[in-house]
Amino acid sequence: MEVVVILIIIGIIGYLIYQSLPSAKFKQAQAHFNAKNFFEAINVLNGIFEKHNDAPAKFAECKLILGQGLKTNSEKLKAFNEILELRKRINNTSAIAKYENIEAKALFEIAKIQYKDSKADIDKLNQNLKFIDSANKNGLETDFNSLRTRHYYQLSESYFKKAIEIEKSKKYPDAILDYKKAIECSEKSNNSTIKHNAVARISICRLKLNESIDLQENSEVQKADKEYQKDLFYRYSVYLLKKGDFKQAENIISTHLKFKSADIEKLRDVIKAEKVKIALNQITQINQSIEQLYDNSLSIEELCTFYNSLDSIISSLKIVDLELSEKVLAIKPTLFNRLLTNYISIEQYGNAIDLIQKFPKFWDSPELLKNLGICCYGYTSKGLLTEKNYKIVLSGWLTAVYSDNVIIKSLEDTSWDDNYTFSLAESIGSKYSQHEEVPGNINYDVISESNISIGATQRELLQQFETIIHKEIKDHQLSILVNDFYDEEKEALEKVVNILATDTLFPTPHFAISNGLNNEIIKELDSDYEEYSNEEALEAGVPYIKNSTSSKVYQYFFANDIIDRIKSAIESENSATIKKLNTNENKGWINKFENLSTKVEDSLFNTIANKISEDDENEALIAVMEECIAFSINNEKLKHQYSNYVASYCISQVNEETIDNYKALSLMKGAYLRSPNNPRICKNFITLIRFNLMDILNDRTRKESDISKILDWAKRNMSETFKENSSELSNARKEILGQLKASGVDISLFEDNNLASILSGHSLNSQGLKMKKILTYLRDLGSIQETANPLDRLRQLRQQLNLDDDLPF
Amino acid sequence: MKNPYTILGVSQDVERAEIMKAQMLAMKDKKYSLQEIQIAAKQLLDPAKRLAADFMFPAKIKARRIQIIQSNLVYQDINVNELNENAFDSII
Numbered sequence: 001m002e003v004v005v006i007l008i009i010i011g012i013i014g015y016l017i018y019q020s021l022p023s024a025k026f027k028q029a030q031a032h033f034n035a036k037n038f039f040e041a042i043n044v045l046n047g048i049f050e051k052h053n054d055a056p057a058k059f060a061e062c063k064l065i066l067g068q069g070l071k072t073n074s075e076k077l078k079a080f081n082e083i084l085e086l087r088k089r090i091n092n093t094s095a096i097a098k099y100e101n102i103e104a105k106a107l108f109e110i111a112k113i114q115y116k117d118s119k120a121d122i123d124k125l126n127q128n129l130k131f132i133d134s135a136n137k138n139g140l141e142t143d144f145n146s147l148r149t150r151h152y153y154q155l156s157e158s159y160f161k162k163a164i165e166i167e168k169s170k171k172y173p174d175a176i177l178d179y180k181k182a183i184e185c186s187e188k189s190n191n192s193t194i195k196h197n198a199v200a201r202i203s204i205c206r207l208k209l210n211e212s213i214d215l216q217e218n219s220e221v222q223k224a225d226k227e228y229q230k231d232l233f234y235r236y237s238v239y240l241l242k243k244g245d246f247k248q249a250e251n252i253i254s255t256h257l258k259f260k261s262a263d264i265e266k267l268r269d270v271i272k273a274e275k276v277k278i279a280l281n282q283i284t285q286i287n288q289s290i291e292q293l294y295d296n297s298l299s300i301e302e303l304c305t306f307y308n309s310l311d312s313i314i315s316s317l318k319i320v321d322l323e324l325s326e327k328v329l330a331i332k333p334t335l336f337n338r339l340l341t342n343y344i345s346i347e348q349y350g351n352a353i354d355l356i357q358k359f360p361k362f363w364d365s366p367e368l369l370k371n372l373g374i375c376c377y378g379y380t381s382k383g384l385l386t387e388k389n390y391k392i393v394l395s396g397w398l399t400a401v402y403s404d405n406v407i408i409k410s411l412e413d414t415s416w417d418d419n420y421t422f423s424l425a426e427s428i429g430s431k432y433s434q435h436e437e438v439p440g441n442i443n444y445d446v447i448s449e450s451n452i453s454i455g456a457t458q459r460e461l462l463q464q465f466e467t468i469i470h471k472e473i474k475d476h477q478l479s480i481l482v483n484d485f486y487d488e489e490k491e492a493l494e495k496v497v498n499i500l501a502t503d504t505l506f507p508t509p510h511f512a513i514s515n516g517l518n519n520e521i522i523k524e525l526d527s528d529y530e531e532y533s534n535e536e537a538l539e540a541g542v543p544y545i546k547n548s549t550s551s552k553v554y555q556y557f558f559a560n561d562i563i564d565r566i567k568s569a570i571e572s573e574n575s576a577t578i579k580k581l582n583t584n585e586n587k588g589w590i591n592k593f594e595n596l597s598t599k600v601e602d603s604l605f606n607t608i609a610n611k612i613s614e615d616d617e618n619e620a621l622i623a624v625m626e627e628c629i630a631f632s633i634n635n636e637k638l639k640h641q642y643s644n645y646v647a648s649y650c651i652s653q654v655n656e657e658t659i660d661n662y663k664a665l666s667l668m669k670g671a672y673l674r675s676p677n678n679p680r681i682c683k684n685f686i687t688l689i690r691f692n693l694m695d696i697l698n699d700r701t702r703k704e705s706d707i708s709k710i711l712d713w714a715k716r717n718m719s720e721t722f723k724e725n726s727s728e729l730s731n732a733r734k735e736i737l738g739q740l741k742a743s744g745v746d747i748s749l750f751e752d753n754n755l756a757s758i759l760s761g762h763s764l765n766s767q768g769l770k771m772k773k774i775l776t777y778l779r780d781l782g783s784i785q786e787t788a789n790p791l792d793r794l795r796q797l798r799q800q801l802n803l804d805d806d807l808p809f
Numbered sequence: 810m811k812n813p814y815t816i817l818g819v820s821q822d823v824e825r826a827e828i829m830k831a832q833m834l835a836m837k838d839k840k841y842s843l844q845e846i847q848i849a850a851k852q853l854l855d856p857a858k859r860l861a862a863d864f865m866f867p868a869k870i871k872a873r874r875i876q877i878i879q880s881n882l883v884y885q886d887i888n889v890n891e892l893n894e895n896a897f898d899s900i901i
Binding site: 368 | 863
């Protein structure tokens, strides 16, 4: 009994000791916390504050929850500040780390309350921002950032309102400073409305200060409040007008002040008055220049400047007074003529060419085209051609001389020719009687002493010009460029003239492309092709292509280009390129044009022939030729060319022992495949078959199975020509059998017929089996075909074995 | 190539007979070589070649004599300093 009592007492004492331990106390506190008895929890935790690592944090958490439940902000602030005070009581590093999480929450609660209490006051907001910046934010970084952004948002609005008030009191520099602060805060809080408005107001303040502004790249302003925009653009227009920048002011008004208002109308009146003033000055200056022109006191440079200034004057006058602009426009042709005549008379042909080429549609005027021809001739004869200008000059000359109308027109200027008539029969500028209207002294009749050939005149002009470019260009490189280009242009032009029967200007390709006339020529050539299926028309159009990809001419060019690319691949021995070009689409392009698809055959054949003439033992060419045949599959000429080339190559290489018999056989297989009825190919193929069989028989090759594959293929693909020429193989077989027989070998063993071996009672070793295989190939590929009748075959066998003809059965 | 009319010193409308005379005169003058004079004469006596020589005379383009331009425009001076800058003041 006593023992029991003692044990109970010990138990009670033990329990009491356990209950008084910090961990047990913390468990109690946690139980109170879980039951939301925060005051009891605080009491327990207070007792173990320094003894348990988790106690300070749990204590602070209880305080935080109680603080959040308080009614007024001042009570809350007091409670949260008490939490901050707890830090002083903690001396354990591990306990501090746990406490800091709750401390951060308390700080965040304080910052929130202070933000609400600031009531948009700039100083208080800035103060709280400093508080936030210095606060411990453990685990609450995102919340703090969001709170900071709300501060900046509020600050941007507060600064903007403040700036407005300052601006109202006309302290513009101070207002600008606060608008800038508003912009800074708006950028940190994405308050775009404040940003756009503040930017606009800064510009307005600057204008109020009579300072210049730059709105060129300021897209912010255009997103500002509409009233601010109106104010700003109006003030800016007034500012520009005062500065004399009427053009920019007009631009701003037409873009940003598109509403009706008497004040805006006043701005427009100012601009209009300025334009009238300018127009009157321009007219005065023009009149002065006109007087100088007829006084002959205007130099050619001044005349040129005067003429060149007219276009911009005309366009500005159009807005002020249309009638006046037309009056100025009317003086242009006279000035143009005066300037051109002056340039030609003092032999400034380069300036004259430039002047003519700037005249709209100058090619429609035979007079201008003739003058262009004269200038191009003069420019060339003075030795002024360079690599930069020769194309313009040569194409201008050719276009002028090839124009029948230019020559016809020049007949009007003289009287010596009144007793003559002139014939276009041999003209170089037209092939048909195509000119719709010709003067009375022009005809298409036969040339005679009184009916002068216009063609002869044109040829005389060309001959004179060609003498210059052939003989008088000192720079050799330039001479080549000039003469080649001249020939190309002339040839292209002649092709077009020979095809088209229309009364139109025939420009050279360069002239046409430079002046936008090429598509018209291509259109005419397309029509000619559509009507007459004349592919020459398309070929003639190719040099005129620039960007008319939908035309027939372009399609023809594209198809031709495919052939050219194949030809160039043949020249560079690039079989891979030919393979890539071998597509149905590409073939489709070529097949669209009958002559072109026919031309492919000869074109590829001739290109290959040229390559062969350079080197007739070039193995790389074999693959190139194979790809060409694959591209032009029904091309018998190419196949014939290929097979003969391969045969010649194999013969020479085998004779020189530079390739082995197997390689020659595999190459010849390709030749035979493409020309199975060519006796030369068949004979050479058959000889190579024999060589390869002998190589197997005499153990001179390791390619026995590869050779067999080719021979098996040959057995399945024997042409009539092959059969007619294969006696070489059957003779070889006979010869071998004869030798075997002479050596006393039982040749019945080499027959397929088992009966023969049974009769002879012998069997074959490996060498014998090889011999049998060779003999079988020679028999199968040889020309003497054995009869299918078993009795006949047995009779033959008996003869070979020297047995009696009399059969026992 | 030099202009045959210039070499022979004749106008563009010269008659055939006058070309022969001009050739003789040019030979006397010796301003140009005998070969140049002969080529020039040959060129002007051959109508097709003469037409080629004529080609080198610039075409005359018809153009009217320019008259002084009259204008009815009247300039009205407006004082820009009288414009109301605050017509659209946005913070009143």
